[in-house]
Structures are given as C-alpha cells and as structure tokens.
Amino acid sequence: MNEPTQTxxxxxxxxxxxxxxxxxxxxxxxxxxxxxxxANVTKLCNQACVHCHVDASPVRTEQMxxxxxxxxxxxxxxxxxxxxxxxxxxxPELNPHFxxxxxxxxxxxxxxxxxxxxxxxLDGNPRTGEAKRYIPEFFAxxxxxxxxxxxxxxxxxxxxxxxxxxxxxxxxxxRMLNREGYGAGELELNLVxxxxxxxxxPSQKSLEADFRRRLEEDHGVRFDSLYAMTNMPINRFEKELxxxxxxxxxxxxxxxxxxxxxxxxxxxxxxxxxxxxxxxYDCDFNQMLEMQARAGGKPLTVFDLDLGEAxxxxxxxxxxxxxxxxxxxxxxxxxxxx
Amino acid sequence: MDYYxxxxxxRFPEVGKxxxxxxxxxxEYHDSATGRDGALTRREKALIALAVAHAEKCPYxxxxxxxxxxxxxxxxxxxTEAVHVAASMSAGARLVHAVQMQKALVKNDAM
Numbered sequence: 001m002n003e004p005t006q007t008x009x010x011x012x013x014x015x016x017x018x019x020x021x022x023x024x025x026x027x028x029x030x031x032x033x034x035x036x037x038x039a040n041v042t043k044l045c046n047q048a049c050v051h052c053h054v055d056a057s058p059v060r061t062e063q064m065x066x067x068x069x070x071x072x073x074x075x076x077x078x079x080x081x082x083x084x085x086x087x088x089x090x091x092p093e094l095n096p097h098f099x100x101x102x103x104x105x106x107x108x109x110x111x112x113x114x115x116x117x118x119x120x121x122l123d124g125n126p127r128t129g130e131a132k133r134y135i136p137e138f139f140a141x142x143x144x145x146x147x148x149x150x151x152x153x154x155x156x157x158x159x160x161x162x163x164x165x166x167x168x169x170x171x172x173x174x175r176m177l178n179r180e181g182y183g184a185g186e187l188e189l190n191l192v193x194x195x196x197x198x199x200x201x202p203s204q205k206s207l208e209a210d211f212r213r214r215l216e217e218d219h220g221v222r223f224d225s226l227y228a229m230t231n232m233p234i235n236r237f238e239k240e241l242x243x244x245x246x247x248x249x250x251x252x253x254x255x256x257x258x259x260x261x262x263x264x265x266x267x268x269x270x271x272x273x274x275x276x277x278x279x280x281y282d283c284d285f286n287q288m289l290e291m292q293a294r295a296g297g298k299p300l301t302v303f304d305l306d307l308g309e310a311x312x313x314x315x316x317x318x319x320x321x322x323x324x325x326x327x328x329x330x331x332x333x334x335x336x337x338x
Numbered sequence: 339m340d341y342y343x344x345x346x347x348x349r350f351p352e353v354g355k356x357x358x359x360x361x362x363x364x365x366e367y368h369d370s371a372t373g374r375d376g377a378l379t380r381r382e383k384a385l386i387a388l389a390v391a392h393a394e395k396c397p398y399x400x401x402x403x404x405x406x407x408x409x410x411x412x413x414x415x416x417x418t419e420a421v422h423v424a425a426s427m428s429a430g431a432r433l434v435h436a437v438q439m440q441k442a443l444v445k446n447d448a449m
Contacts, residue, residue, distance in 0.1 A: 157413055195408065202411035206379065210411060 016255045018321040025260045029269065031311050034079060036271040038086040038332070039064065039072055040287060041095040043276065046123040049149075049162045051194060051237045053288050056090040058126035064276040069097045071302040072274060073104050079307050086271070086332065088115040088284060093135055094125055106142050113145040118173040119166055136173075140180035145188040147227070147332075148174070153214040157196035174221045183222035192334070194229045198241060198250045200257060200327050201228035204335045227334025230254070232285050232323045254322040262329030265336035268315050278302040282315045284332075285323075291316045347398040372406075381410035388417055389424035 022029050043060035045052075076082055085105040092098055092114055105112050121135045139146055150170055151161045158167035174189075182189035191211060195201050208226035215221040231237050233250055241247040268282040272293070280300035281287040292299045295313035296306070329336030354361030372383050384406040391399030407417050443449035 152413065154413065154415075156415065197408065199405055199408045202381070202409055206375075206381070207411045 016251070016319060016322065018317040018319060018325075021255075021258060021322075022260075022263055022317075022325075025263070027260060027263045029263055029266060029315060029317075031313060031315065032269045034082055034270070034272055034307060034310065036084040036086050036267075036332075037072060037076060037079070037082050037274065038088060038271055038284060039069075039101075039274045040088050040090070040276060040284060041069075041092045041098060041101070042090040044094045044125075044127065045090040045117065046094070046120050046126045047091075047117055047163055047166065049236075050240060051161060051231045053232045053235050053237060053285060054090060055235045055288070060090065062090075062276045063095050064097065064274075064278075066097050066100075068274075068276070068278045068302060069101050071278065073101070073108065075302060075305060075307070076105055076108050076110050082110070084111045084113060086113045086115070091117050091120040093120050093132055099138065102138075102142050102144060111145065112142065113147055114139065116146050116148050118148050118150070118170040119162075121173045121176060122169050133176075136176040136180045136182070139177070140182065140187055143187065145190070146177060146182060147190045147192060149192045149194070150174075150211075151194055151196050153211045153218070161194075161196045171219045171221060174215075174223070175219075178220075178222055183224060185224075189223045190225045190227060191223050192227045192229055194231055198231070198244075198246055198253075200253065201230055201330070204228040204328065225334075227332075228328070228330070229334060230323045230326055230330035232320055234285060234320050235288055251319065251322070254326045257326035258322060259325055259327060259329060259337055261337045262325040265329060265331060266321075266324055267331035267333075267336070268324075271332075272300075272310060274302055280305065280310070282313075285320055286316055286318075289318065289320065291318065342397050344398075344401060347402060350398075379410070381407070381412050384410050385412060385416060385420040389420040392421050393424040393428055 040054070041064040043054055043056045043062040044058070045054075045056035045060070046058060048057035072085075076085060085101075087098070087101065089095070093116070095101070102112050102114070116135070116139075121132050124131045124133075138144075148170075149162070151158045155167040158170065159165065174183075177183065177189055181187045193201060193204075193207055193211070201207070204226060207228055211226050212223070215223065233241060233247065233254070238247065241250050268286070271283065273281040273284050273287050275281065275287050278301045279287075280293050280302060281291060282293050286293070293310070293313050293316065294300060295309045300310060300313070324330050324336070327337075351361070351365070372380075372387055374380065378386075384403055387399065388403040388407055391403050404417065407420075440449060
C-alpha cells in the first residue's frame with residue numbers, strides 16, 4: 001500500500017495538511033482498487049445550484065467527445081476489475097453521446113450509475129430545447145442505477161439550494177421513475193442529501209427514515225437508499241462561504257470533525273475520475289481543482305492509460321479532502337465510516 | 339471587555355480550571371442528556387434545547403443548538419415552531435399569574 005502523498009493542492013498552503021493528518025493517525029491512503037470509472041461527461045446543466053462543486057450551469061459548453069467516450073469504453077472492456085461506470089456532470093444526459101455510452105457499457109456487462117438531477121427530464125436541454133422526457137424509460141430499459149440529489153423532503157431547503165420550483169419538478173420526475181419500476185426493489189433509485197448551508201450532514205440512517213416517511217406520506221414517492229454527503233469547500237460553494245466570511249469557520253468544522261475511520265473507505269482509493277477532455281483524476285473534486293492524477297512520471301489521461309500503472313499512483317490530497325473525512329465521512333455513496 | 343463574545347463558547351471547558359470534577363460531571367451529564375439518541379432522538383433533544391436556549395435567552399446556546407438542529411436534520415420550520423413553544427410557554431407562565439391578580443381584585447372589592 002502506498003504511503004500518503006505530500007502533493008497538497010495550492011489551497012492547502014499554510015492551512016491544515018490532510019496528508020500529514022492521516023499520516024499522524026498511522027494511516028495509509030493509497031489506491032486499493034479501480035472498481036469504478038467515473039466520467040464527467042459535461043458541465044452543461046439545466047440548473048445552477050448554489051453548492052455545485054462543478055460550477056455547472058446552462059451556459060457551460062464542455063462536452064466529452066465521442067472519441068473520449070469510446071476510449072472510456074475500451075478501458076471498461078480491458079479492466080475486468082472495473083465493475084461500475086458512474087456518469088456525472090453537469091447533467092450527464094445533456095451529452096450528445098450519453099445514450100450510446102450507457103448502452104455500450106451495459107453491453108460490456110458493467111453496472112451503470114447516473115448522477116441524475118431529476119429536473120432535466122422535464123426541463124430538457126437548456127441550449128437546444130431538446131426534450132428529455134424519455135429518460136426514465138431509457139434508464140429502466142438499461143437497468144441504470146439512478147442517483148439523484150434531493151436536498152430535503154420539503155420545498156424550502158430544496159429550492160433554496162437548487163432554484164425556485166426545483167422541488168415540485170423533482171417530485172414529478174421521481175413519480176415518473178416510480179412508474180417505470182424504480183424504488184420498488186428491482187430498479188435502484190437512490191437519493192442524495194447534502195446540507196443546505198455551512199453545516200455537516202445529519203446521520204444518514206435517521207435522515208433516510210424521515211425522507212422515506214415524508215416522501216411516501218406527502219407525495220407517494222418511493223426510493224431505495226439515501227446518501228448523506230458533505231458540501232465540499234471548493235468552487236461555487238467556496239466562493240459563497242468566502243462572500244459570507246465563513247470559509248474559515250467551515251474549514252475548522254471539517255478539520256475538527258476528522259474521523260480516522262473514514263480513511264479506509266475514501267472513494268478516491270477505489271476509482272478513477274475522467275474529465276470531459278479525457279484527463280484522469282483521483283476524484284471528481286480533484287478534477288474540478290485541476291489536480292490531475294500522475295503515475296510513471298506523467299499526468300494520466302484515458303488516451304494512454306495503463307491500469308496497472310494507475311494503481312501505483314499516489315493519490316493527490318488537498319484541504320478539501322477534510323470534507324470526505326468529516327463526521328461519518330462522505331463519498332459518492334454517502335457515509336463512509338467503517 | 340465584550341460580553342457574549344461568540345468565541346467564548348469554545349472556552350466553556352476553561353470553567354473547569356477550578357472545581358474540575360464538578361465540571362467534568364456536568365459535561366458528562368450534558369452529553370448524556372442531549373448528545374445521544376435515547377427514548378428521544380438527538381434531533382428531538384436538539385429542538386427542546388433550542389427552545390430552552392430561547393427561554394433562557396442564552397446566545398451561546400442559541401448558536402450551538404441552531405447548528406445542532408441543522409446537523410440532526412431539522413429544518414427552519416421545525417426550529418421556529420420550537421421557539422414558538424418556548425415563547426408561548428413564557429407568555430402563559432406570565433398570563434396565568436393574572437388569576438392571582440383577579441383574586442386580589444376580588445379582595446379589593448374591585449371585581
């Protein structure tokens with residue numbers, strides 16, 4: 001197992017050092033496996049959420065090319081140990097090659113997860129006006145695992161974070177997914193909670209029970225699991241924290257809540273994250289900070305990736321990593337504490 | 339010297355500089371009573387604590403338990419209702435004394 005690297009991000013200068021913190025706990029944090037290939041296929045989104053670490057919005061134009069999609073498919077084919085394709089964005093459905101990517105990955109026998117914002121089904125493509133109401137049926141046909149953000153089970157926190165009217169549209173979209181068989185045990189529909197402010201997420205288990213009860217009773221909506229995630233102090237959320245002069249308070253909260261039991265399950269230890277241009281990162285957060293992964297003395301891209309070499313890389317850490325180790329931990333699948 | 343400096347909340351343990359064993363017992367009791375799920379959930383306890391914080395007019399407690407409420411999954415509507423419980427109880431505790439006033443009015447042959 002690799003020793004923790006000292007390649008902290010520039011934002012870590014002079015502040016708390018994540019690498020030193022895990023080393024002080026006697027923990028290693030090198031790659032364990034590459035079980036998931038996560039691809040950020042576009043920064044275009046029909047929404048512009050306050051806490052979006054991607055800075056996605058309707059004005060972004062970045063798209064993963066067909067060449068890059070095909071290279072990702074080749075990697076999935078080569079990597080027997082890669083079980084999952086995790087598609088994210090922006091709204092990944094707004095990439096012109098999205099349907100092809102999903103279909104081909106399924107033909108390879110891979111489990112496909114889509115970070116689906118729910119509203120894109122009703123809003124369609126904000127640049128072209130293309131309708132997207134076929135999405136729930138398409139997901140069901142391809143047995144896609146749907147992972148959808150819903151910051152709260154009522155309107156106030158959801159609309160405050162994701163925009164006016166988002167809660168109502170999200171509920172309508174969830175009902176469409178339920179009608180396709182999602183949330184009833186066979187087709188997986190998981191929701192993502194993240195705090196509507198500068199505070200840590202509640203216990204995933206207790207919140208899941210509340211979400212289940214309220215969504216069922218108030219809206220007749222069913223889902224499988226709730227993932228509680230921490231807001232990452234980067235990009236749009238970092239700007240918001242700095243504008244309100246509470247960035248240092250939030251960082252202190254994350255650092256003070258460091259939990260060594262989350263290190264084993266850090267998502268960066270089990271995945272590779274691919275940017276729209278084919279560059280490879282340890283996670284989606286590093287991708288947004290342009291902290292490209294390196295191995296064998298060179299930066300990694302999908303175009304010349306050697307999976308064995310990538311397993312030997314040193315994961316790049318920064319102060320934002322305290323967001324993944326605070327409290328019960330936070331990853332793409334929610335809490336990570338052992 | 340400032341009264342009610344928000345930074346003073348973090349200095350609360352310094353009160354244990356003297357009579358430390360009593361302060362240790364207080365913190366243990368406080369954590370047991372408010373910080374763990376029991377017959378009441380941590381969220382329910384946080385909402386009660388937030389209401390008490392308002393009744394006691396303690397700015398440190400209001401800061402601390404606003405955060406605790408959020409971090410246990412409460413929303414502003416629930417928190418505001420909790421404060422209304424405290425406010426209405428305070429109002430009721432005062433108003434019920436009007437019975438005493440009315441008894442005095444009777445005693446004074448004014449009612």
